Amino acid sequence: MDIKKQVENLNDELIALRRDFHMHPELGFEEYRSQEIVLKYLKDLGLKAEKMTKTGVVALLEGDKPGKTLLMRADMDALPVTEENDVPYKSKNEGKMHACGHDGHMAMLLVAAKILSKHKDKIHGNIKFVFQPNEEDAGAVFMVEDGVLENPKVDAATAIHLWTPIESGKISVSEGPVMGAMDVFDITIHGKGGHTAMPQETIDPVIVAAQIIMGAQVVQTKQINALTPTLITFAKVNSGTASNIVPEKVELAGTLRYLYKGGPDSIERPRERLEKIVKGICETFGTTYEMNFTPSNFTVENDKELTGKIKKIAADLVGNENVVPYVTLxxxxxxxxxxxxPSTFYFVGVGNKEKGTDYPHHHPKFDMDEDALATGVEMHVKAALEYLNK
Structure with missing residues (x-):
């Protein structure tokens, strides 16, 4: 079976699918158009496909022989970004853009499903093709709650992320932690407002906020081992109504990211350390505070055995020298x-400076080297067959 040739024969269809999704981006849990296209495509392949978790789709390919069940996932949602690329497939939805590669993910998994559906005789078990909505805001948890891992019970899972920081022609497959956990935090500092000409009669929450932003950097640079990466980033600061009024309060928001097991309950205790800084500074300056953490994602932890199989497939496809390490927060x-x-999440490089596809994810000029899409399809197909034909 010449998988590469089969992928090549479907390359025009692959790119057309990606460009169509790109021209019609939809935000999380608004992916109705994408859902209908995906659903029809999978049903036309003869698969048992159905809607799930509002705008998601799940399809089951049953092999001719009994065996395990592999889940293969593609995310569907776009971002609230206005595209700045001047390309024929530019977003038609103002203020929305596939700036993270999810359009390519859907296209690759659809074409992989088409190829795999023709080779049921080589599949021992089942494949669940999962098209997941709202990845940018942790939509996977809702699919799990809705039973995506059951009926039949899933034994392993894989997913690809197209990645511009990695050059086209290269693949990153690593065991252990590969993507960071994230908590969103918000802090409200309550002071005492007044006239800026008489600051002694006020308790200025702006000064306190500045101290907290700077003081929090100590957590990630001095209190936590540099070999257990932690990032504290303040992204929003809201306060005040006029330049001559000391405000009553300041609202801060940001993210806490880390790349180790146990997350906030680990030995590093990142949440506890951050709140200790906030509490101490507020007590020193006479303000009060409210602080909340909202968990978003856990650390993506790749299974050693399954990752070893995927890494071997990647090395056979692009050469061992082009299988590169990559970890991100x-x-x-x-x-x-x-x-x-047991799962493996890995990256297929789509960065090509000459083609202008080296912009970072979520950038208004984000684009991908479409020549790399075929690599992703081939990886999907070979990974499924490797896992299910033994």
């Missing part, structure tokens, strides 16, 4: 699957 809700079943 960016969050990914595929962690909802990795904490339940």
């Amino acid at each position: 960016a969050g990914e809700d595929f962690s909802e699957f990795t904490k339940e079943v």
Whole structure:
């Protein structure tokens, strides 16, 4: 069976699918158009496909022989970004853009499903093709709650992320932690407002906020081992109504990211350390505070055995020298699957400076080297057959 040739024969269809999704981006839990296209495509292949978790889709391919069940996932949602690329397939939905590669993920998994559906005789078990909505806001947990890992029970899971920081022609497959956990935090500091000409009669929450932003950097640079990465980033600061009024309060918001097991309950205790800084500074300056943490993603932890199989497939496909290490503190809700079943989440490079596809994810000029899409399809197909034909 010449998988590469089969992928090549479907390359035009692959790119057309990606470009169509790209031109019609939809935000999380609004992926109705994408859902209908995916559902029809899978049903036309003769698969048992159905809607799930509002705008998601799940399809089951049953092999001719009994065996395990592999879940293969593609995310569907776009971002609230206005595209700046001047390309024929530019977003038609103002203020929305596939700036993270999910359009390519859907296209690759659909074409992989088409190829795999023609080779049921080589599949011992089942494949669940999962098209998941709202990845950018942790939508996977809702699919798990809705039973995506059951009926039949899933034994393992894989997913690909197209990645511009990695050059086209290269693949990153690593065991252990590969993407960071993330908590969103918000802090409200309550002071005492007044006239800026008489600051002695006020308790200025702006000064306190500045101290907290700077003081929090000590947690990640001095209190936690540099070999257990932690990032505290303040992204929003809201306060005040006029330049001559000391405000009553300041609202801060940001993210806490880390790349180790146990998350906030680990030996590093990142949440506890951050709140200790906030509490101490507020007490020193006479303000009060409210602080909340909202968990978003767990650490994406790749299973050693399954990852070893995927890495071998990648090496055979692109050469051992082009299988490169890569770990990031960016969050990914595929962690909802990795904490339940043995899983592997890996990256296919789509960065090409000459083609202008080296912009970072979530950038208004984000684009991908479409020549790499075929690599992703081939990886999907070979990974499924390797896992299920033994």
